[in-house]
Amino acid sequence: MQSTPNYLWELDDKLGQGATATVYKARNKKSGEEVAVKVFNNTSYLRPYEVQMREFEMLGKLNHINIVKLFAVEETGSTKQKVLIMEYCSSGSLLSVLEEPENAFGLSESEFLIVVQCVVAGMNHLRENDIVHRDIKPGNIMRLIGEDGRSIYKLTDFGAARQLQDDEKFMSIYGTEEYLHPDMYERAVLRKSHQKAYGVTVDLWSIGVTFYHAACGSLPFIPYGGPRNNKEIMHKITTEKPQGAIAGVQKKLKGPIEWIYDLPVNCRLSEGLKTQLKSILPNILEADQVKCWSFDQFFVETNSMLERMVIHVFSLPQARMLKIYLHHYNSVGMFMETVTKQTGVAPERQTYFCEGHLYPISPTWQVLQLSKTTEQYPLILVACESEGPMGVAYKDPALDFPRFLHSVEVSFDCSVAKTVVSAVYQTLRVTQSLLTCQEFILRGTYWLIESLKAECCRIYEKKSAVMSYFKCLVNAENRNTRLYNTVYKVTADVKEMQEHGEFSRKLQAISTALSSCSHSSEKESMLGFMLLEVSKDQDHIRVNRSISRIDQCLQKMQLIFKQFKERKSHPKLSYNEEQIHKLDKINLANLAKKVLTIFQDEVVQKYQTTLQGHSSKMRTIAEIQNHLGLVNGYLVDCDRELRSYEETVNSTVDRLSQRMLQLCLTHSNHSNISSYHSPTQEDLTLRMLKLRDQMKSVSYELEKNNSIIDRLSVPSSAGI
Incomplete structure (x- = not known):
């Protein structure tokens, strides 16, 4: 036992040893508080006095949470040797x-x-x-x-x-x-x-x-x-x-x-x-x-590095987890560019899900405005790229497993045992990464399929609205044609007839375009089948016991390694101790083989299967997205053409009405027209008014369909 006026320690409680001093764990004699005491050896006293005193002076000037505190400088009772009483880091x-x-x-x-x-x-x-x-x-x-x-x-x-x-x-x-x-x-x-x-x-x-x-x-x-x-x-x-x-x-x-x-x-x-x-x-x-x-x-x-916030992102195209480090004042545009550097997905192609919902973001935002993410709840980047998924980057842990020598060499065996246990820790971490990757692959794919199913329904509704719109315009065209026929029984206007023929051909072109917007029930069924498949795979991931089985092996290996460390301090073993040591080596090797078997057969194979299935699903999803994108594009074009045609119909009705009035007046003022068997002014006026009333009802139907189409024309996920 060694002591100073206020502290005491045992020489067995050594914390560390250097060239000039040894550090022990000591206690305050009154409070029992644990401290570290630095005791200098004879070598330290061979240094110049100013060098010996330097550490006392340096520590006396410093006061910071990340600097070990100096509590006191005291002398030992017997030798009057100066020692440093410092903060104990347990x-x-x-x-x-x-x-x-x-x-x-x-x-x-x-x-x-x-x-x-x-x-x-x-x-x-x-x-x-x-x-x-x-x-x-x-x-x-x-x-x-x-x-x-x-x-x-x-x-x-x-x-x-x-x-x-x-x-x-x-x-x-x-x-x-x-x-x-x-x-x-x-x-x-x-x-x-x-x-x-x-x-x-x-x-x-x-x-x-x-x-x-x-x-x-x-x-x-x-x-x-x-x-x-x-x-x-x-x-x-x-x-x-x-x-x-x-x-x-x-x-x-x-x-x-x-x-x-x-x-x-x-x-x-x-x-x-x-x-x-x-x-x-x-x-x-x-x-x-x-x-x-x-x-x-x-x-x-x-x-600057330490002040950055981290945004967790799981990239569905690459099937890997990302951590994006940015300052809170950086723009979301910079965030998207950083994602591009790590994934190759261009900013304009980036679409994100957050907890099952599409998560629209703006490049002009600050990253501080993004939802808070964690490793368990990241943003999920979805984009169907042509390249297959990269998956988790890892080194095969089997390469880090060494082999024991047949002979008993306690120090060497302890070193090998440490390497083996280290490799198992790494195997466990890789296993966790691969299972987490599979979990997010399935989670992201599930959300994406659900979104596409909703998109199918939305596009189907939009097509129905556009078709109703089209039928209304066809009715309007039929009534318009009757107005033309009424007018042209009295007089013929070649230019008007040509324009009317052009409108009819345009309407026929729209009809052809709409017929190509076929809603494929087969694709919706395919999405439903994939959704069922993903749900089953999610159930399998939840019941996977690979991590717990590897962890059980690791705990047993840790106990063996602990025994090896204890034997290292007493390398001369008795015969019985040597036999036990050999059995421990065999047991450790068998546990290591078991871990590798679990990893290769139950983790890697399933992961590779999931990755291959993911690649196939993403190709199918990309095809469906392209199909929906084309259909949506056709519907947008048809809607634009129909709106343009509606304006033409309305202006034509007004023009023909004016033309009818002019014809009526001309009929009453020119006697040479009497040879024609033409309707009277009153008949023409009544017919015109009847047709205009019919056109009003058509216009009401058109406005109703327009409102439906506008409601359905929200940003589409088909371009994900």
Whole structure:
């Protein structure tokens, strides 16, 4: 037991150990409050006194939620050795989080964004106080859980920190080699002397490596054999990295370096967030300190990324989930352009469903006006594109399953067991993604078919209204013809007769167009059949037990892995312990095979079947949409022609009425017309008035049909 006047701790309660100090979990003697106590070793006292005091001074200046708090500086009872009493972070470090099998391929998107937000805020506080940390790495970023259940990450270990303004340089070497700036690495690790001085941006390099590690679960620069075993190639990778590259790997001894420009497919971040990161990482993972971003630019770009809101979209054409990151003040037009970049669906072709209903949007809106979305309730983009669905992008988890050696090597077996459990976690996540994809494929298809069925009914009603309209105009044309015949028994007007013939031919053309607008009951039946099929598939998805079965295997494998970790601390096993260890290896391998069998036979096969069926349904839906679009187009054209013809009919009736009156007057004033056997003026007038009354009733019917057609002429979903 060790103690100071106010705190005590046991040497077994070790939290971490570095080159110059060890950190223990301690308790306040009065309150029992848990704290962390940093006890310096003899090596630390070999440093100059001002260097020893630097950490005390640095922590005394800092006060921020993302910086580990310094409570007190006390002395131990026996040796009078100074120790730091600091805030205790109960959830370990970011490194311990990344070392969990669950995070072998990087953090979840939400957790990664919390890491970025906390590190950026903490570093901003350091720069406001002109402090350079010089040892940023996951092991020096502590974690605790806040009252809201969210993680809070805090920068710690300021033993290497010092006061340094933006334009100042330093020459001393500090840091951890995997996260060390290449210029510092050359001198500290390769022991090559040079006259280079270092500025505050060396912290940006360490942050870049840390962010990549948190996003992918591995370091960005890996020579063959590992960074610690191939130091020359490690330096070569970091210094020769091409512009825009964010990682480099050497897979064979003396082999070429493979430059990586994108985050890996098995990274848990969405394409939307990857795009944001790809604009930041290359500019802070820059060996040339002159070309590297300044901290001001880094803060601007990272805060811009963190301030964006996310819009969840499931693209039915591509059968994949999207996360669109935009500022709340951006326009919906920008949102649609971003969707186009990720899907290839042009803005004018984008139609969305929100909870089963068509969701009209305007490019002039701000994205803040869009309905709030989540991963469970995204907007669903529907558009029938010619290319088939892409589906979920994933790496086959089977490629990440290693094999155990037959011999018993506890340390190696523990490492393999961790890799196997990590691969199962990844398999479980891919399974969840594939099942979620199927769920949204069926949900979106169901809504789309329902919408098309409603569209069929609407177009059928519209066609009925247009047909009624057409029949009214045919009646009007018949009455119009009788007026013509009455007029032309008295006199013939060649021009009038030609115009009347042209109107009749136009009406016949409209009749031909309407006959081509046949309402296909076969297509409506096809939609009903697909709807039934989709409903059955939805029922199958709901009862799928693949996730629970894989999770059960995972829980058993976790227990075995826990046993392996315990044996790793005591590698010399007795005979009986060795036999149990062998059986555990067999059991772990069998569980891994079971997981792969479930994944391949029950998940992937059904997913591929769903994807193929989706591709076929989308082609059928596209054909029906095209058909409905053509029919709707014909009806719109017919309606326009009929309205034009109605105006012609009305004007013709008025003109003929005037003509009839003129003929009557001419008949009474010219005696040479008496030879004709013509009606009297009174007869002509009465006939004209009777026909006009008939035309009024026709006009009433026309107006009634027009109102029906106008009501049905709403934006059509047939163009989806």
